[in-house]
Amino acid sequence: PLEVSFENNSTGASSYLWSFSDGGTSHQPAPSRIFTNNSHLESKTYTVTLQAESQFGCMHTMEKEITVYPKPMASYTLSDTYGCAPLLTHFTPNTEGTSLYHWNFGDGTNETTSSGNVAHTYVNNNNTAANYTSRMIAENQFGCKDTLEKSVQIYPEITAGITVSDISGCHPLEIAIENTSQGASAITPYFWNFGNGNHSTSEATTQVRIFENFSHTQAEEFTIHLRAESSYGCKDSTETTITVFPRPSAGF
8 A cells, every 4th residue: 555645735725625536535734645556467546636725715626646556466385384304395486466586585595586486495403393484575566565474394304324344344244333323313213224134223323233145156245224213204214235255165
């Protein structure tokens, strides 16, 4: 809406009649009026008429036009309103009468575009969920703006990690496996598959495993796979492969 305060520069008049072409009138010398435009696309023009009358009944009339620009309508959808970090979120505008999109993603980053869709990756390196308020400011060619906000909740990032004392060796190969994962907080945070038919949900930082190869001629590979999970249901996996060389068989 556009609020207009009128300045009356009439001379020799004792009474006034203002007509605002919106059905409203006023007898005040210098009234104010709020003009509206419900369109998001088209400007709207009002013709304001002032009739000044003297004490002798003489009258003079003048008119001017007031133009109310349209206000754009800000609207957008999110591909995700919550999820595990890093979360790539797509923002899709559904605006009317917009020529510029001013985006604030709520995490200290901003972007202005003249086209529609944008994407943003949210991160969270803390131990608890982070809430961000995204904001779109829709602006039209006249500089009129409309604002809309939506919330995004980002769960902490989880990273599965493994280091091993050796990646190869002779049968039987004893390996110290270190769990270097970050952010695993589920009731059962880890699931191990050692690639030799053995599984584990051990939460130990370091565990020792023996890998065997009963062939005397062929090396054998074992893929150690770790899946880590947080209390938010976020998961990450990693794996590493070790090689067990065959042990020769002595004979004479």
